[in-house]
Amino acid sequence: MLVLSRKKGESIVIQDQIELTILSVEGDIVKVGISAPKNVDIFRKEVYLSIQQSNRESVSPQKSDLNALMNRLRGGSTHKE
Known part of the structure; x- marks a missing residue:
């Protein structure tokens, strides 16, 4: 497993098509935004x-x-x- 540290507003890109963005961190809760093609089930x-x-x-x-x-x-x- 790859482990990366990201701050609010920072992103991770997977294979040029999927982008994970950290939207907020509040205590133990991390909100993640995911941009991906419509044919990718999430x-x-x-x-x-x-x-x-x-x-x-x-x-x-x-x-x-x-x-x-x-x-x-x-x-x-x-x-x-």
Whole structure:
């Protein structure tokens, strides 16, 4: 991890397209402004992790879905008569 010190009003540039500017420092709170192309997604880390978890859950098959699929592949019925 690269660690840089910046003061209020100073910036960091990443790959000519993303600029991070320190807007204010008040106690433990640092406000950061981010200028980036519209195609670059920017999230707070906790939101990003939540999105990743939701995506994993939406694509992972449920155990009941797997059982139904296995039953169909074996030529069995998927419902009780």
